[in-house]
Amino acid sequence: xxxxxxxxxxxxxxxxxxxxxxxxxxxxxxxxxxxxxxxxxxxxxxxxxxxxxxxxxxxxxxxxxxxxxxxxxxxxxxxxxxxxxxxxxxxxxxxxxxxxxxxxxxxxxxxxxxxxxxxxxxxxxxxxxxxxxxxxxxxxxxxxxxxxxxxxxxxxxxxxxxxxxxxxxxxxxxxxxxxxxxxxxxxxxxxxxxxxxxxxxxxxxxxxxxxxxxxxxxxxxxxxxxxxxxxxxxxxxxxxxxxxxxxxxxxxxxxxxxxxxxxxxxxxxxxxxxxxxxxxxxxxxxxxxxxxxxxxxxxxxxxxxxxxxxxxxxxxxxxxxxxxxxxxxxxxxxxxxxxxxxxxxxxxxxxxxxxxxxxxxxxxxxxxxxxxxxxxxxxxxxxxxxxxxxxxxxxxxxxxxxxxxxxxxxxxxxxxxxxxxxxxxxxxxxx
Amino acid sequence: xxxxxxxxxxxxxxxxxxxxxxxxxxxxxxxxxxxxxxxxxxxxxxxxxxxxxxxxxxxxxxxxxxxxxxxxxxxxxxxxxxxxxxxxxxxxxxxxxxxxxxxxxxxxxxxxxxxxxxxxxxxxxxxxxxxxxxxxxxxxxxxxxxxxxxxxxxxxxxxxxxxxxxxxxxxxxxxxxxxxxxxxxxxxxxxxxxxxxxxxxxxxxxxxxxxxxxxxxxxxxxxxxxxxxxxxxxxxxxxxxxxxxxxxxxxxxxxxxxxxxxxxxxxxxxxxxxxxxxxxxxxxxxxxxxxxxxxxxxxxxxxxxxxxxxxxxxxxxxxxxxxxxxxxxxxxxxxxxxxxxxxxxxxxxxxxxxxxxxxxxxxxxxxxxxxxxxxxxxxxxxxxxxxxxxxxxxxxxxxxxxxxxxxxxxxxxxxxxxxxxxxxxxxxxxx
Numbered sequence: 001x002x003x004x005x006x007x008x009x010x011x012x013x014x015x016x017x018x019x020x021x022x023x024x025x026x027x028x029x030x031x032x033x034x035x036x037x038x039x040x041x042x043x044x045x046x047x048x049x050x051x052x053x054x055x056x057x058x059x060x061x062x063x064x065x066x067x068x069x070x071x072x073x074x075x076x077x078x079x080x081x082x083x084x085x086x087x088x089x090x091x092x093x094x095x096x097x098x099x100x101x102x103x104x105x106x107x108x109x110x111x112x113x114x115x116x117x118x119x120x121x122x123x124x125x126x127x128x129x130x131x132x133x134x135x136x137x138x139x140x141x142x143x144x145x146x147x148x149x150x151x152x153x154x155x156x157x158x159x160x161x162x163x164x165x166x167x168x169x170x171x172x173x174x175x176x177x178x179x180x181x182x183x184x185x186x187x188x189x190x191x192x193x194x195x196x197x198x199x200x201x202x203x204x205x206x207x208x209x210x211x212x213x214x215x216x217x218x219x220x221x222x223x224x225x226x227x228x229x230x231x232x233x234x235x236x237x238x239x240x241x242x243x244x245x246x247x248x249x250x251x252x253x254x255x256x257x258x259x260x261x262x263x264x265x266x267x268x269x270x271x272x273x274x275x276x277x278x279x280x281x282x283x284x285x286x287x288x289x290x291x292x293x294x295x296x297x298x299x300x301x302x303x304x305x306x307x308x309x310x311x312x313x314x315x316x317x318x319x320x321x322x323x324x325x326x327x328x329x330x331x332x333x334x335x336x337x338x339x340x341x342x343x344x345x346x347x348x349x350x351x352x353x354x355x356x357x358x359x360x361x362x363x364x365x366x367x368x369x370x371x372x373x374x375x376x377x378x379x380x381x382x383x384x385x386x387x388x389x390x391x392x393x394x395x396x397x398x399x400x401x402x403x404x405x406x407x408x409x410x411x412x413x414x415x416x417x418x419x420x421x422x423x424x425x426x427x428x429x430x431x
Numbered sequence: 432x433x434x435x436x437x438x439x440x441x442x443x444x445x446x447x448x449x450x451x452x453x454x455x456x457x458x459x460x461x462x463x464x465x466x467x468x469x470x471x472x473x474x475x476x477x478x479x480x481x482x483x484x485x486x487x488x489x490x491x492x493x494x495x496x497x498x499x500x501x502x503x504x505x506x507x508x509x510x511x512x513x514x515x516x517x518x519x520x521x522x523x524x525x526x527x528x529x530x531x532x533x534x535x536x537x538x539x540x541x542x543x544x545x546x547x548x549x550x551x552x553x554x555x556x557x558x559x560x561x562x563x564x565x566x567x568x569x570x571x572x573x574x575x576x577x578x579x580x581x582x583x584x585x586x587x588x589x590x591x592x593x594x595x596x597x598x599x600x601x602x603x604x605x606x607x608x609x610x611x612x613x614x615x616x617x618x619x620x621x622x623x624x625x626x627x628x629x630x631x632x633x634x635x636x637x638x639x640x641x642x643x644x645x646x647x648x649x650x651x652x653x654x655x656x657x658x659x660x661x662x663x664x665x666x667x668x669x670x671x672x673x674x675x676x677x678x679x680x681x682x683x684x685x686x687x688x689x690x691x692x693x694x695x696x697x698x699x700x701x702x703x704x705x706x707x708x709x710x711x712x713x714x715x716x717x718x719x720x721x722x723x724x725x726x727x728x729x730x731x732x733x734x735x736x737x738x739x740x741x742x743x744x745x746x747x748x749x750x751x752x753x754x755x756x757x758x759x760x761x762x763x764x765x766x767x768x769x770x771x772x773x774x775x776x777x778x779x780x781x782x783x784x785x786x787x788x789x790x791x792x793x794x795x796x797x798x799x800x801x802x803x804x805x806x807x808x809x810x811x812x813x814x815x816x817x818x819x820x821x822x823x824x825x826x827x828x829x830x831x832x833x834x835x836x837x838x839x840x841x842x843x844x845x846x847x848x849x850x851x852x853x854x855x856x857x858x859x860x861x862x
Binding site for chain 2: 001075081085103166415417
């Protein structure tokens with residue numbers, strides 16, 4: 001476990017927009033009725049103008065506002081570690097590096113975009129942000145960001161994970177966020193699901209619908225923690241930092257692993273490297289690891305579908321299991337999403353990214369091996385990336401290849417220890 | 432929240448032993464029967480020779496072993512932050528700095544000594560370490576350290592906190608530690624308390640007795656997370672780093688705050704500065720903040736007393752509430768100790784350190800203010816230091832003094848969110 005840091009002046013100053021480097025941009029969102037590309041102005045009730053501009057931008061770099069960068073400096077650059085103790089245990093000739101976003105103030109990469117989104121909303125006079133959260137990492141991040149920029153925060157927290165990971169609720173409340181189990185009786189769509197089952201476990205698709213429905217006046221807007229172009233772009237500071245840090249070690253990745261739900265942590269680490277593939281002809285294999293019970297990239301259809309279960313969003317061209325799909329009960333709540341980021345789907349379609357699945361018990365086994373050697377407990381979501389990296393390193397041990405593997409530990413697992421306890425007790429199940 | 436870091440080469444290479452700088456050393460441990468100073472060799476069944484040497488050493492600096500320093504590099508130097516956002520909220524002319532030990536692999540300062548203790552035990556052929564833990568931070572740290580140095584780890588976890596903070600149990604188990612609620616039926620002393628109350632809440636004093644009782648063969652030894660000289664000395668890397676970091680900001684503390692249970696985090700931050708007071712005539716006020724329900728320094732008597740409730744240790748000269756004292760039920764389990772480190776008691780007695788108390792609700796209010804401004808959730812133990820620092824900063828706001836305040840955030844509070852939930856719900860009570 002060798003740590004590679006950056007000096008403060010090396011922290012990125014711009015977000016990287018890969019769309020500027022693509023020959024063809026991702027297919028645009030379309031209107032469900034007309035099936036024509038939507039006018040970006042249609043998004044203005046939901047998002048501030050600055051973020052809509054970023055959503056459709058073809059500029060290669062977008063400057064990070066000073067106020068946001070100042071807060072980034074309090075936890076960034078996050079460390080890049082070489083997993084020397086894990087390598088030794090696996091007796092692999094491969095080099096394994098991991099970027100550790102668990103070092104953020106809220107414990108995951110989600111804070112990178114939460115701060116930017118809160119800032120731009122505040123700039124445009126917004127008073128309240130509504131949002132959904134799956135495992136709760138995004139809700140934690142937005143709660144902090146809203147408090148830092150003096151906004152109210154209303155969170156719809158998928159019921160299954162609200163109950164499974166109650167400490168995350170308390171964390172959000174420490175920042176004065178209002179947190180509701182979703183589906184809730186505060187919205188039409190919520191009440192619809194509660195009628196069927198008053199303890200409905202919920203899904204990200206439902207929680208998104210609820211959060212959007214609560215945008216009912218001009219000073220309230222909605223914030224999304226993944227999927228959209230601007231969200232993914234804010235995360236590219238991860239990959240930009242990792243590239244600089246690897247350069248200090250004289251290294252460059254052959255393979256990149258990240259877990260995949262909506263797509264933001266995969267995008268954050270890999271897009272700056274995929275940019276190198278496109279513009280410099282570099283050869284890198286980028287692998288998204290999905291839970292086998294919610295595998296949109298590997299088992300979904302690449303088609304236009306709604307981003308939410310209530311069918312209120314524009315149609316997005318993405319790999320989807322269907323907007324009505326309610327994923328089974330697993331611990332990795334951040335990955336329980338029926339769809340996928342259109343930008344990532346496009347890159348999968350173009351062959352820049354491939355996808356694999358992993359089961360819940362095997363990712364927890366990978367997490368335990370990683371924790372025991374590297375000393376850092378990963379979120380179950382991040383454990384998907386670890387599973388991918390360990391399998392690759394083992395393969396290298398057989399073939400003798402000394403590949404350079406890079407992965408994203410998108411968050412720590414301190415607040416997921418309820419799930420780890422089930423794993424240790426042998427009672428962990430997909431329900 | 433301005434972060435001040437150190438380069439890898441600036442991470443301390445030695446532990447600092449303040450005893451070398453004291454005109455008179457702390458009174459020695461004495462034998463309960465003879466009341467004569469004990470022969471250090473009497474400690475050999477419990478501790479490896481290297482640690483006994485450190486315990487009685489008068490050398491000013493003791494070199495950190497390379498194998499330990501390599502692991503320190505994975506999480507040290509921990510950041511020193513200036514709490515600019517908190518200062519602004521308090522409208523204070525004071526400067527508030529905090530050292531953030533929550534950035535360690537296990538989330539608290541305890542790892543600094545756990546790694547050293549596991550290393551020296553391993554060097555002397557030990558196979559198993561037994562220990563006690565209050566809130567669980569020490570148990571987490573020793574579990575990791577034992578796994579890293581291939582030792583077995585047996586933990587007696589004070590029942591009250593085992594049940595209050597169950598995630599810490601799972602964390603220890605991720606490193607294959609054996610964790611038992613204390614008092615347990617595995618020891619004579621445990622069974623004695625279980626006979627009185629089969630759900631006895633336990634105390635550090637009882638858990639220490641249980642852990643010591645389980646040292647029954649030559650390959651098993653005992654590890655203590657605070658109180659003893661060598662443990663406090665391992666923590667001095669905190670203050671050494673802080674001094675370098677403050678120097679980069681062109682600053683030096685007027686007042687230092689740390690919470691106080693056994694004394695290790697207070698010692699870690701303050702001893703290198705108290706060394707300056709002794710050797711350079713610097714003027715610094717060092718303040719220990721204790722829970723009002725377990726206030727050994729402020730309400731205890733400075734006398735020879737047992738370190739454990741089972742009365743198996745030598746007698747230690749310390750401020751004590753009595754070895755039989757069972758502290759009330761509070762969230763700050765790391766501070767529920769009847770005694771105090773003899774070295775700290777000695778420094779209190781000499782006038783280098785003063786002590787105050789704080790109540791459970793007011794420390795949680797301080798924690799909330801700190802979390803909302805600085806974005807880092809502290810452990811309830813560390814919140815005692817915050818309460819002290821905020822009071823001082825408010826006082827400076829009234830007097831106009833621009834003092835430099837330094838405090839130790841000894842650990843993060845992610846695994847204490849059950850307690851914070853009670854605070855937010857208004858149900859938090861001393862029971």
